[in-house]
Amino acid sequence: MKARLLALGALMLLSIHAGAVIETYEFSTPALEARYQLLSEELRCPKCQNQNIADSNAPISQDLRRLLHQQLEAGASDEEILEFMVARYGEFVRYRPAFNAATAVLWLAPLILLLAGVAGLLLILRGRRDGAAALTEDDQAQLATLLQTPEKDA
């Protein structure tokens, strides 16, 4: 019984990678192939959003991979290829969109939130310190008498 459970557990740990993409391309140089890998992982599939075109088996990703291969072999630079894709599918197609008016919020929001958080934290900390020091002379005197006179109930 125990052995069976163990075997079952071991089976559950196995995962079979079924997401393999079928076609392979021949490249004239290994450098081109490396760029193909990089670019196909950086380009996002417009159909099956949240997958890159290297992982996706959607027909549109197959087309884009074919185009990527063609353009790399034709000697296009990375910038030219990204420009080609963005002209057709918009900045969405890049996992690292270029910085421009439309994407400024996307790029700057984390920084702004971080700065706002730090500013908020500083305000709170300063408020605490000021609060501690904010006793007037009358308050101090009252505090001193309170500390000196023993409580009646005690």
Added chain:
Amino acid sequence: MAPRLKLFLPLFIFVVLAGFLYRGLSLDPMALPSALIDKPLPAFTLTALADGRELSREDVIGEPALFNVWATWCISCRAEHPYLQQLADRGVPIYGINYKDEDEAARRWLRELGDPYRANIVDREGTLGVDLGVYGAPETYLVDAAGVIRYRHVGVVDDRVWRDTLEPIWREVQAMGEQP
């Protein structure tokens, strides 16, 4: 900040958050803005489905028209088809882009279901599709008389889509064409 106002902070945060979430209810997270709005229809040289003659950009522009990306493997296209026929009957010129399909299957589809298209451009490899930024079918592009893409609708065109979105732009594009 006055202590009184501070009490309203949670309410304020709640209202802002609720506002964003409410907006999110009616947004389609899959919808992408087209990169080709207000850009000219891309040039192409492809064959016509009916007779195999060559078609290029110049053959299909000159008056406002719809360009409908469809295929026989696309289930929603079948649902969309009767409405396209209605639009065509009302005098809206529609060109088909038969996207990554087989010619024989596409011709049979048109024989059986009717043919609302002025002409069909055969885009077997999806090259025109890529130039248009197509990522699925059906998609419909509204192109004005100068051959500029004015709107792109992803998904089925039905009566509601036509009345609410496409028709206003269609009227505007037509009015523009009538003025010299």
